[in-house]
Amino acid sequence: MITLLADGHEEKIEGLVVPHGATILGWERKPHGWCSGDACIPSFRAAAAETEDGVDLLRFAGLLGRPAVADTDEGVLAIGEPTGLALDRAPEFGPLPGLRGTKVAVVFWASWCGCRYDLPAWETLHRELGGYGFSVVSVSLDRDPEAAGEWLADLTHPAVVDADGRIAELYNVINVPTVVWIDEEGRIARPQDTMTATDTFRSMNGLSSEQATAALRRWVIDGEAGTTSRELRASTDDERLARLHARLAAWLFRGDRRVAAERHLAEAAALAPHDLAIRRGLMPLGGVDPFGEQYFELRDELEAEGIAIYRPLPDWQEDSL
Incomplete structure (x- = not known):
């Protein structure tokens, strides 16, 4: 069995190859392709993920433009959000x-x-x-x-x-x-x-x-926002993968699988060393004080590499430093 972490949910699946006829990440197989609402992946494209035994979940995520990271030894897979979302629109969540x-x-x-x-x-x-x-x-x-x-x-x-x-x-x-x-x-x-x-x-x-x-x-x-920048700054491919490794690390820490968790945390840090939401945010799950010595060592590391802790600097703050 594999634990799938996707779309804010956790579920058990039989493996990385999903049986034919199953709904995958909200998509259903129809005669002309895989569809979710009005969006469809035509059959000729979907064939890249389909096998005799079922649908390869990692390849299918790729067809959707969604990054994925699997740890088959630990039985867990994390699938991220689609790339290419409109940067001028606020992604919806919760309220x-x-x-x-x-x-x-x-x-x-x-x-x-x-x-x-x-x-x-x-x-x-x-x-x-x-x-x-x-x-x-x-x-x-x-x-x-x-x-x-x-x-x-x-x-x-x-x-x-x-x-x-x-x-x-x-x-x-x-x-x-x-x-x-x-x-x-x-x-x-x-x-x-x-x-x-x-x-x-x-x-x-x-x-x-x-x-x-x-x-x-x-x-x-x-109604004066005071900026001409009206789009979210996009994540890089490495930042997206780092967040998936962090998601696996958090899941593994909660399951008391510390060695595997620290391996994924190290991978996340290598991909996105500047991401304090990952590196400091996971400290408590790893039993590390996020206000302690390791955090200040992390600050020193980033400052030595010229990576700003607080960024980007808002334009209204430029005269206050």
Whole structure:
């Protein structure tokens, strides 16, 4: 048996070759090809994944433009999101579809980041600007939902925990705090930016919450996003594969398979050394203090290689450093 990790779900399948007649990742075989809604892969293309015994799942994922990483020794397969998604549209998750017609700030944070202390300030902005058609949606990147729980108790804005890293994958989030602005039509108004709602850690990150929240208010009230960049910054192929290795590592850590988990974590770090959402985010599952010595060693490593911890620098912060 193989455990399949895909689309935010976990399920058991018989193997990497799926029997004929089964639905695969929401796609069904029809006389003219594989179809999902109005989208179809014609039979002549689908033949590349079909065998006498069934459908090769890895090849089929490739036909869908979805990266995949398998560990057959550990019996697990992770399939990522399709490549080539529209970068000017906000990928949907959780509460987002129900907020169409509202401006949204998607706030990525984690309990292993000092930005957890910003959540009350984001809640205040949510309440203050709600009458203008605005909502905060906070997304915790904690791999352990219980770690995020204590910080969510008094919040009224929509909040989710991205334990499998799928939302971070969709939005190409490599560190926290990261914020994305989405307009009423579900389009990107401002892509992934480092943004704080308080100055608690300004001495470390050099970021002005006053300038950032003033810019947010201008956008909500006056519609001025203050940027010409209206597309999410796309992930590279290596970043996509790194996130799948991280997904396998998290699953393996939870199953107490530490050696295999650390192998996939090392692979993820090699593919995307700059991705702190992976490297620091998995520390708690591996029994490592994300505020301890290993984290500061990681910071030193990245700084020595010229990799910025907080990036990209929002334009409203340029005069504050």
